[in-house]
Amino acid sequence: MLRRLKKAIMAPAVSIENLQKRFGSVEAVKDVSLQIEPGEIFGLLGPNGAGKTTTLRCLCTLAMPDSGTIEISGVSVLAHPKLARQKLGYVAQEVALDKVLTGRELLQLQAAIYHLPRGSVKAQIEQAIALLGLQEWADQKTGSYSGGLKKRLDLAAGLLHKPDVLVLDEPTVGLDIESRLIVWNFLRQLRDGGTTILVTSHYLEEVDALADRVAIIDRGVVIASGTPSELKDRVGGDRVTLRIREFTPLEEADRAKAMLQMMPFVQDVIINAAQGNSLNLVIAAQSDNALTTIQQTLKAAGLPTFGISQSRPSLDDVYLAATGQTLMDAEMAASSQRDLKAERKQNMR
Amino acid sequence: MSQTITPANVLNGAKSPSPAIAPADFSLAEFVQETLALTRRLFIQLQRRPSTLIAGIIQPVMWLLLFGALFQNMPRGLFGTSQNYGQFLAAGVIVFTAFSGALNAGLPVMFDREFGFLNRLLVAPLASRFSIVLASAIFIATLSLVQTSVIIAMSAFLGAGLPNVLSLGLVAAIVLVLVLGVTALSLGLAFALPGHIELIAVIFVSSLPLLFASTALAPLTFMPNWLKIIASLNPLSYAIEPIRYIYTHEHWVLSNVVMESPFGSVTLGLSLLILTGFSAIALLSIRPLLRRSFA
Structure with a gap:
């Protein structure tokens, strides 16, 4: 009892x-x-x-x-x-x-x-x-x-x-x-x-x-x-969403992708066609000045920045990492x- | 508006002693409480949607008026000891009306299943799921007694005569036993069949054959042998014949013979016994369905 x-x-x-x-x-x-x-x-x-x-x-x-x-x-x-x-x-x-x-x-x-x-x-x-x-x-x-x-x-x-x-x-x-x-x-x-x-x-x-x-x-x-x-935290990294223009031509997005992939703190880049060819990046967590560095690199190559934002991974990213799909x-x-x-x-x- | 209510005091105020370790024994008080509440729900539904009751009273009255008129001019004595066809028919209409009411008892339960309302009952700590059956049976029995009263009054008005109080008591008892058994069967179907379409189909195909293959509309002596056998196996006959007998015999005892079946003479007592046995078997047979998966 x-x-x-x-x-x-x-x-x-x-x-x-x-x-x-x-x-x-x-x-x-x-x-x-x-x-x-x-x-x-x-x-x-x-x-x-x-x-x-x-x-x-x-x-x-x-x-x-x-x-x-x-x-x-x-x-x-x-x-x-x-x-x-x-x-x-x-x-x-x-x-x-x-x-x-x-x-x-x-x-x-x-x-x-x-x-x-x-x-x-x-x-x-x-x-x-x-x-x-x-x-x-x-x-x-x-x-x-x-x-x-x-x-x-x-x-x-x-x-x-x-x-x-x-x-x-x-x-x-x-x-x-x-x-x-x-x-x-x-x-x-x-x-x-x-x-x-x-x-x-x-x-x-x-x-x-x-x-x-x-x-x-x-x-x-x-x-x-x-x-x-x-x-x-387990998924790791931060997420950056970058829009070069409101609707970016694919050719510009490809150029930017090639440049961004060379940067040391960038882990992954994909082009999101559904959002007007915006670029979705995974970067090392707590990278200092990451957004500024990205913007400066783009500017040097003659590309503008329409919008850029950084966020922690969402539960959707957790789901994506575990199952391979959103x-x-x-x-x-x-x-x-x-x-x-x-x-x-x-x-x- | 100075009083605020938060979940904290809803949950922690007046919390009864936790039943965490207490054994979950059957409690009669709980069974009564849940049965009354489920019955109350059915009567509230009836009060706010009385059309089924109204239709359920009009229909037997039409049977008596129209079907009774069809055979009104039959020679006297053709229907055994009955004075006229109206008197003969009264017993059949009483039983058939109670029977079809009880046969439909499963429909509300089927709709509760389909709409998910039954889940509300099944996740609750019911003392016994028989309260669902009992609530339906109480409800249908009450309706049947109301219908029976109207049929008896109407029949008396049409010249069938009025049985004495003791006989009326026996009519009520027979109706109650039949309704209990058929309600149980109908609820069993409501738990076993996949949906209301199938349930309605079963009700549809079973009610008229059971009516015709009984002594409701004509006596056994009218029937060919094969139909006599079927009618003598039909539980409805064992409800109809006793009622018909006491309609024509002011004084009766249990040993009076009420029906000459192909299997032998059936006394009033035996008839009641067979009817009770049928209902008991029906009630027992739905137990496994109520227990299915998780009791």
Whole structure:
């Protein structure tokens, strides 16, 4: 008993080891291991079809893994699904509300299926409504809600029973910027209140801004994990975007590329045709005066500088370094191969 | 507006003792709580979208009025001890109406599956997933009793007579047992079939054959032998015949013979037993579907 208690206190909030799940011939999750510490926002980043949702569905007891272990605070999800469900709040990607119910009625149903004590339910529902700014709409049917309102109600439902771990699948997909900021702030506040949050996204900026730690998942495998800045440091180098003119002729870009490649601190140069033949450079990190040196060299060769900027690598660069393609390319490739009908079937229970 | 609410006090205020180590035993109080809440949802839906109930009352009334009129001029005595075809038909319409209502019970669950609402229930720590079945059964049973009352009143108005209170109680009990079993089967289909198109197809092809291959519209004595056998295997017959018997017999006991099947005489008691057995098997057979993948 004491050992179990100790284990529960010491254990990570979520521990997933060597998770594997296939649907027919499709290996949705090949090998995913994640350790999520209590009170952190953990971002699971990857293109559509990488296995993020399947991982979450296994965690939330909606899908049975083929192999691997999943623990929440040291308690096995497979052995004690009911206990796991009490500790988890799950906000699915698709908002599923009953359009005939009002927001308040939905929360009342949610409270009952989580067996909240009747005495405190009313106050808790009021708090959740206030927390997500739903006072004005709580007594209207959810069928009349906008997309952002639906998501906020879904979030209110997900946290109503005060889960230890809140799991959100793509919480900001399709939201307007204002609703997105509300969701972000809300998640940060929750985290500061001690809740562990696992959030998936295929928006790089979102994960970068929100997550304390990140795992990048691709084709069912975790290919990198750490804090966002650790991951970026690991890729190394700074990024420079250079535009000679607003729309540079290819011949000028080629000339500049040849010159830039000779410079000692430049590691790589590519011409980005999609951005009017701008030049994307990887240079040694913290190179002093790199931008000035580049501009002077170009000027000496008779080439102007329309714009130049230096930045640290982004998570997209991390993804690029690990997989050899950008997240957006992976997204396009994945979306052309997806069998949406089969996926809908997997998600139906 | 001096009060600000942050997630911190939502999450940490009034936090109940952590169930981290507590065993997750079945709790009757939890089961009742979730069943009531799920039932309430169905009744709110009914209240705001009453068209199914209205249609469900108009339809049996049309059966009685129009179908009853078709055979109104049949010679007396052709339909056994029934006074007239209207009286004969009442039992059939009561049972068939309850049956088709219960057969449709799976549709809302199928839509919940398709829209992802069911996932909301499945990720929750339900005491038992049977609460989903029970809530549907309570809902459908209530509707069926309302429909049955209307049919009985309408039949009385058309000259079928009104059974006494004890008999009415038995009619209600028969309707409830049948509805429970058929609701279970329909929910089983809703969990097993891929989508609502398939479910509607199954409902569509199964309801009329089950009606015609029962004693709802004509007695066994009318049927060729092969149909007699099928009708005697049809659970609907075991709901229809007892109701029909008590419509024509003010005093009844369980040992009264209500049907002469090709397999032998069926008493009122045996008929009820067969019906109860059917419902029990239906309920048991959907357990594995509810447990599928993760219980």
